[in-house]
Amino acid sequence: MSILIDAGNTRIKLGWLAQDTVPGQPPCIEHIMACPHADLPEVFTGWLRTLPYTPERALGVSVTHHRINDYLSRTLDTHGCSLIWRKAAQQALGLTNGYLQTTQLGADRWAAQLGAWQRWRHLAQPLLLAGFGTATTLDTISPDGTFVGGLILPGTALMRHALAQGTELLPVASGEAQDYPQDTHNGIISGIYAAQCGALLRQWLLGLQRYGQPPHLVVTGGAWPALASEMETLLRTETTLLGKPSPELHYHEHLSLEGVAYLLQESSHA
Template identity: 45%
Template sequence: MILLIDAGNTRIKIGWLDIATGRREDAALALRHVDVAELALRTKQLAFTPIAAIGVNVAGASVARDLAETLQRLHSLEIRWVHSGRMAGGITNAYEVPEQLGADRWVSMMGLARHTDEAAMLATFGTATTLDTLGPKDNEQGTRLFHGGLILPGPALMRSSLAAGTANLPEGNGEAVAFPIHTHQAIATGIAAAQAGALLRQWREGLERFGVPPMVYSAGGGWDMIEDEAQRLLTKARKDLGLAAEPIRWLPNPVLDGLASLAPELL
């Protein structure tokens, strides 16, 4: 079994792959950085001994070091860290400097490619929100292009930055509504509208570029804060354009899916 690691800025997600059968974890483990020691307890509960570990890390050197030390101590394993590049897993990276792209975003495009051959967008609501577009599989070689994408503060970061940067605003919670009538509602609605509005903007860019609407997939721990608003705005936009309804589809772990698809060529 191979451990799959996605170290994000808030949490580390860990799954596994049986390379012989393609079998994957039922549910990924999510740990905060400070709880990395819990990995010892959790991997001891696994019904197998991992023989390799591959991962991406956008959370800085100390998180990588903690993970590396923990897996070395527990299983004598070295983590094979994946970095962004110009091409991998049948996808070409349009970033001017490919190595600058977050490795989690890059590998998530390979995860997304497992779910559709159509032009698609992955909206990930983590610490940051990223809205990334993958072109269709439409040439003879079957290669695809990562067209680029947006970065904005994630829902929780928007909320905490409002509370930290103002004298009077709390950490706003609540439902998004058309016309907010108290502060919590005003903040929750503002954040949901900003996140869903950015998603919709990028979906329209995709529609113009491809001539067909990109499929939209979502991921990340902050999705539940904006799901209703995002689904509602996209449904309305599609209806206004005379397009059939097509909801945003949730992907629990596109980064781990991408690592799983890269594993055979990495190991």
């Protein structure tokens, strides 16, 4: 009877940890909901009313403004439910955080890594965790369970808006990815895809080189579904050009929430 929260820079993701979740098994998260910040007051109270039981406690990760965190804490408090925010730790659930300053790592990235590690550690392969949210993050976990580091770049929406805001002539573009775009809109969209795909491919190839085996590539984040088809085509094209096998993508929508659920299970059984 617990609430899980992943508060990102664009949307708040909420879920409910089912009563019958079996320790050691992937958590069964129900009533999942994602809502943009502006809709939160209306949506959150409505969502709380749909829950089958009164929540007793909540665990969350947040990388957004403290006003949102405070709102969530206060609202849950009025329902008699206490909310604890978790930060990145040096170690949890068999995963080691390689960041130089442990808590500088976004709590949402840490939670997603914990979710990925719990699900795929049995593969004994490097993991590349690609988060396509407000920002894009590309995090590598070694086969023995250390987060060795990761890239942060603007997400696709941020890239589109940054070009429009930072220049006189560029619009907020809509178009398609092309090899040799011949107009502004397609030029921008093609550049954005090239940047996202190029960064992803770079980290995958680095992982392959470093560990001598292809990283298991897990993709998450709200921006991914709109990108998926084009990114898959681009990845295939680029790896073919390089004479490499194309990485297989494993999409997992709510990996951060799942990581939070694992943390909650661990604290319940400690």
